[in-house]
Amino acid sequence: MPEIQLRTQKSPHRAALHGVHSLDAFVFTVPDLDEAQRFYSDFGIEPRREANRLDLYTAGHPHAWGSLYQASGVKKLQYLRFACFAEDFDAIAARIERLGVPRCAPHALGDDRGLWVLHPDGFPVQVVVAAKSSPDAGSEPVVAPRPPTGTGASLNRARIPKVHPRRLSHILLFSGKVPEAVRFFEEALGLRVTDRSGDLIVFMHGAHGSDHHLIAMAHSNGPGLHHLSWDVANIDEVGRGMEQMYAAGHVRGWGVGRHVLGSNYFHYVRDPWGSYSEYSCDMDYVPGDFDWPTADHPPEDSFYAWGPKVPEDFVTNFQTEAAA
Template sequence: MNHQSVINLQTRRENAVGVHSVDCVVFTVPELGEAERFYTAFGLDVRRVGERLDVYTHGGQHCWMSVYASRQPKQLQYLRMGIYASDLDAMQERIASRGIGTAAHHLSDGGGLWLCTPDGVPLQIVVADKVSPSEKCRPLAARQVSPCQGAAPARSQVPQVRPRTLSHVLLFTPDVVRMLRFSEEVLGLRLSDRSGDGIAFIHGPHGSDHHLIAFARSDAPGLHHTSWDVGSVDEVGSGSEQMRTAGYARGWGVGRHVLGSNYFFYVRDPWGSYAEYSFDIDFIPHDLEWPAADHPPEDSFYVWGPEVPNDFVTNFEQATPMLSSDRQRHGHDV
């Protein structure tokens, strides 16, 4: 038994059948060159494999995203989600009893179980090692300096910020309540926090960050952002500067969220969605009953940070913006 398997067994919630990880995010973009430039500048390990890009963290062995070219606007294709082998039969029965099974996506390897969400987004369920955190992510060790040396590095000596792991994804949905119910009843996920019917944050039963997945209301499904864990607030800020220097100046932050508590900077990608640098998000252990709550708008978005861009919650996969009145009423923390 390898070390990862030992960790998995130690952090499993008793008698809970459910997804333990977001294993891979698969989407299409108009062409691969800009995607390769963006994610390389962001600090990820981007590898061309035939007609796709596979995206890793530096030094990591797990592929977190696969990106294909389609010559069409960016579009989420499917999510791959991981379960334990002992949950396979029960998950298969859940899918069959509800009649939500579907054919394997044409871009996939065809393996695992396949189902459709109520929004029509395909999900691939595979038996896999747990790649979501099994404990709260630790900060980087503080930089050691002598008493006669400044604590900040010279600008020319700042190393590239390189994320450590995928923390979560936020998806658009026309019906947040329906997707929450599906996530609980079929995927075995658990509500962390919500704000009315505008947004919901959902964690894994076997220990995960405050959310593996979040859902925000829009007129259609889509991918709003991927969030990547880094090792300090300073890395969040350095990441924002890193991306501005690389030519990606649009975004939101630096700030701190309320729900999840993480420090953030969102970089707008070439297709109108975002990649987030995230540090110090709340962690929910497998044996903790998190006190999920429905939060008012003023307590569900962010503690501090710059003004939110007007189109921050626009679903560019459908180019249908959320009305500003809706945004004010629901106070989305995305």
């Protein structure tokens, strides 16, 4: 696998844009780090224990996509960290000040870099200067060579290699204040709405180039994490990932199918705490020099084009359900 370089400077055609370029990290707590390490290892992520936390890496990529800490109770989103280019930081900070976005102290699990503000749903958001970890081009599907005639069955189950995601694609959050959350990400951090279905679900991309969405919000009765989405090489890896998790005992989920908005193939695996990790491939990409025609889609044309029946509790926010 070629060495991956993270970009640290803006592209000239986006010189006038002052917004974050990447979701730099997610941080949440779970009741059992050992259980978390088993789940993400089974999924094909590379979890690394560092003292009292678990950092999540993907094969061949230098970036730590997120961290988990142990705490009693339900799985809980603690904070998000976004990254910007150095030349954008002062403009973002000035815009946050002008908009009157509430500032907050650094999270106890975080550090004092950059600036800290409160998301409308009440959790902290950190903005730091860091290299761009979101992709600069859409992930190319890897097409396997056609096997020689007469050997098509050579890929039997005993020899199927383990699926290892290449990078984080996006995160989908529950929100009790979707309109306010959209304004926060758009006006304060400089993200852009790609597509939406009213205030039921909204997808947002980075103005410096990202997947169709690097973050999305789904309406709920409060904040929470619905899923983490991980990019894999092709639809075969989506299906193999499903079987990989079945074999490891993780049988609850949804897929294989294909989404409408974003266009990606998917399979969701339910984690031990009620949220999901998604194998995803072939998602739409929004280049940094392209103005995506934002549209408001009816609910029936905003979810999936084909796939199995959706589990009844697929959009249950277990973080708020447990609190209730």
